[in-house]
Structure formats: structure tokens, C-alpha cells
Amino acid sequence: MDIKKLPVSQVMNREVTTVKPSTTLTELIKLMQKTNQHMLPVVDEGNDLLGIVNYRGILNIFRPFSKSVSEIVERMPFVEKVDDEDLDLDLSPEMGTLIVVDDVINTNYISIKETSTIQEARRLMKLHNVETLPVVSGKKLIGVISILDILVYVFKEHYILEK
Numbered sequence: 001m002d003i004k005k006l007p008v009s010q011v012m013n014r015e016v017t018t019v020k021p022s023t024t025l026t027e028l029i030k031l032m033q034k035t036n037q038h039m040l041p042v043v044d045e046g047n048d049l050l051g052i053v054n055y056r057g058i059l060n061i062f063r064p065f066s067k068s069v070s071e072i073v074e075r076m077p078f079v080e081k082v083d084d085e086d087l088d089l090d091l092s093p094e095m096g097t098l099i100v101v102d103d104v105i106n107t108n109y110i111s112i113k114e115t116s117t118i119q120e121a122r123r124l125m126k127l128h129n130v131e132t133l134p135v136v137s138g139k140k141l142i143g144v145i146s147i148l149d150i151l152v153y154v155f156k157e158h159y160i161l162e163k
Contacts, residue, residue: 004119011153012135012143018043026096041134048139057104111136
């Protein structure tokens with residue numbers, strides 16, 4: 001079968017690490033570090049997808065103003081270039097327990113249905129500059145699909161990896 005027409009359900013990963021809105025920043029960062037995942041789906045008790053959380057969302061909460069404002073300020077000829085604010089964050093130890101996923105959740109996320117094609121998944125990834133998409137059935141999270149999942153499938157089909 002042509003991989004472009006293959007349904008997402010054939011390639012996606014069904015074993016997904018998720019977090020709840022009440023997960024603390026400390027727990028979130030430890031989980032991201034342990035799983036080497038930079039994007040985690042946020043689900044409720046019924047496994048309905050509420051949004052995603054990623055490192056950008058974490059960084060944005062500590063920035064004095066948004067990245068778009070920062071970029072506008074940098075273009076002004078009379079303003080000195082702003083230092084890399086990702087390295088100059090104002091942090092305190094209490095933030096690890098006071099900030100929760102609900103504070104950094106991105107509810108404006110892109111997801112894909114399990115019946116959509118791999119071609120559609122890849123198109124959405126390119127269009128929205130993401131490497132991973134949550135896969136949903138209705139509102140329920142049933143998996144994720146990443147560029148790596150697609151590559152692994154292709155490599156198996158061409159016997160570069162074992163099936």
C-alpha cells in the first residue's frame with residue numbers, strides 16, 4: 001500500500017506519556033527529561049485531550065513579554081539587541097510546585113484523526129512546524145504520530161529495519 005494513503009492508525013504510537021492539568025512544573029520537567037519527549041498531551045480523567053504542553057510553553061511563562069513583542073523590539077533601530085532571554089530567566093525554587101501544567105497548556109493545538117492519511121499528517125506537521133501530532137478519536141487521545149514514527153515505518157517497508 002502507498003504510504004501516503006495509509007491511515008495514521010497503522011503508523012501511530014499508542015503508548016503515550018500524558019500529563020494532567022494539575023501536574024507540577026517539577027514533575028513535568030522530570031517526565032520530559034526521563035522520556036526525552038518535548039511535547040506531552042494533556043488529558044483529563046476520561047482521557048479527553050485538553051491540549052499539549054511543550055518546552056516553548058514552559059519558557060514563555062518566564063519571559064517578561066512574548067516572543068513576538070521581543071522580535072518587534074529587536075527590529076527598532078534605536079533599541080539594542082535583546083539578550084537571549086531563554087538563558088536569563090528570573091526563577092525561584094517555589095515555582096516548581098506553584099506552576100502547574102494548566103498554567104502552560106497550549107489549547108490551540110493541532111491534532112489528527114486516526115483515519116486520516118500519513119500524507120495529511122505530514123502536511124499538517126510541515127504547515128504548523130511541528131514534529132508530533134496527537135491522534136484523536138472524537139475527543140479521546142488514542143496515540144501520537146511523529147516524523148520518527150513515519151520514518152521507522154518507511155525503513156521497515158524497505159527492509160532497512162526489521163519488521
